[in-house]
Amino acid sequence: MQSGLTVRIGELWYNFFAMNVKKFVKPNIYSLTAYQAKEISCRVKLDANESPYGFADGYTVLKSVKTNRYPDPEATMLKRLLAKEWGIRPANILQGNGSDELIYYLITAFGGPVLYPVPTFSMYGIIAQALGEKGIGIPLGTDFDLDGSRMAGAIRREKPKIIFLSSPNNPTGNCFSSEKMLQIIASTSSKSLVVVDEAYHPFASEKGFLPMLGDYRNLVIMRTLSKIGLAGLRVGFLIASGEIIEEVNKVRLPFNLNALSQAVAAEVMQHKAELRQHIRAIVREREKVFAELSNVEGVAPYPSEANFILFRVEDVDRVYQGLLGEGVLVRHMKGVVEGCLRVTIGTPEENRIFLRALKKVVRSEKEDK
């Protein structure tokens, strides 16, 4: 066939040129580093912006799932429930195996460049690179809000196909100014999709962008069940005009949302009182933790509308390790927001353990000086 060096010896064919995978893979992939989601054992896990509350009872519904059958490719029941909750039509919703997959699909369908403020959720940039598209991070301005003129300049210069705005923003915790966001959406109306990632919206006081959906045809909203108690299920949603959903749906794998996750999500969505109670508990705790952090000398928390708090400490490596020594895992923001840690709001008990450990660690730091 292709090469004269392919020879048959006994029952097998041989070729003496072996593949050099490093040269064979696409260059944008070769230079990419795999996302590190390594497990660190701990007593109190406050590093991943998960909810501390699960829904053990939701499992009873699984007895009716036929695992030997393919899942509903349209996630009909789940989309119907959410459409009702959000006051939109199921045709405006696309289900994803987490928001991550929907970011993949958006960039696959529309291409790049992909622009986003930084620091923000890391997957926008990682997925852009995986798909061979340019990712452009524009530094945030004062108080971690959007830098309007810098964003405008970058948009003019780079002509992004997609702009991601995570609001509340991970890892800073704040919502961006609605007016600045709307100005970006309006100014790019025919040139860029603006994807407002509302993963943390349930914890925010802002009303979010769903009400704007009819006003801006380039507006796309992302929501997820990961932050409200169902991270293990991997269920995210894209919300946009039927026209946009239709195009993104073309690159969606037909059975991207497994049957178990569909069933549990649909079941839990019907227990709204419990969901809201969990969310209220987290918001209440966030305010308490923020107040307490503000009172610790050498610790400066940033205001948050999400289920986590970013805070600055004096010797970040030492505080991180000190907390871990006390069994408390938080997220080290090295390379993202220098000198900062990010703590997820846990149960009242977990938060108490975290605060006690932090005070101990910071105090011992002072004493050493």
Place this chain on the structure above:
Amino acid sequence: MQSGLTVRIGELWYNFFAMNVKKFVKPNIYSLTAYQAKEISCRVKLDANESPYGFADGYTVLKSVKTNRYPDPEATMLKRLLAKEWGIRPANILQGNGSDELIYYLITAFGGPVLYPVPTFSMYGIIAQALGEKGIGIPLGTDFDLDGSRMAGAIRREKPKIIFLSSPNNPTGNCFSSEKMLQIIASTSSKSLVVVDEAYHPFASEKGFLPMLGDYRNLVIMRTLSKIGLAGLRVGFLIASGEIIEEVNKVRLPFNLNALSQAVAAEVMQHKAELRQHIRAIVREREKVFAELSNVEGVAPYPSEANFILFRVEDVDRVYQGLLGEGVLVRHMKGVVEGCLRVTIGTPEENRIFLRALKKVVRSEKEDK
């Protein structure tokens, strides 16, 4: 910002150029049609190559899954079990949200052109187009086996980065000649990845390509749990050299396999006796259904090593509709293998219903003539 036509009226910003999504989306996506996995109601569902046997007891394990936590990004337990089963290392396995996702990742990581014999599993071509890569289908030869010289010519001409060989092949049911496959793998050793999709391997008498993994560095194998009773879970695997796995892993979403599917799959993998019993029952029934089909006048089944049988009938539309009228759903192969239907092997009872219905439909057809 970008355009002088963006104006603020009251609280909102407006721009008078709305997005034309059809022009905004990538051209390869605009011309793509979404995969149609529409639901057709029926009494006996034999259209999707699912197993008729589920694992209701597997659910008890779910009580220990914490849905509020992110899943294990490495699917450690599941990969360990399969590595043991297959006699390889976990580092040679990559988990996917179904094989579909792994096809997506392979093409994302290595690019195209993507070459495959036709007819075959449709997703190779669909995903290639979704990712903007060229898909090349090369007609199969006699008895639906690979056409060696035609494949060799196409490989020389098109220089594919990836070659997909589904064996047993869907929808034809046969295994390709091992020697022809090995020759393709050896002749492309440094130029193409050859992905042997063994989705239907559990039902085949051939030993498969796992034993060859050490011999060919461009060999990639795909396996799935979808055909052996777990289609609802969406769990597929890529098996290859550590070097290839490492590159594909870079484009994998960190939490692509949800926690529920991981738990149920790991649990079921430990009930090997039950799994094997189901597989044996399906193979036994396949032989019976094949023999019976061969005896129906005007029906010509093709030999199968999978959990389905492709068969030719005289008036395919009428037989398809007639079966549906009897409550039996099979797959119409229109546009794939003209004049043929594909029936999944069900339980003995389901197969009896199918055969009885088919005989009735074919007989009434004869009588009408």
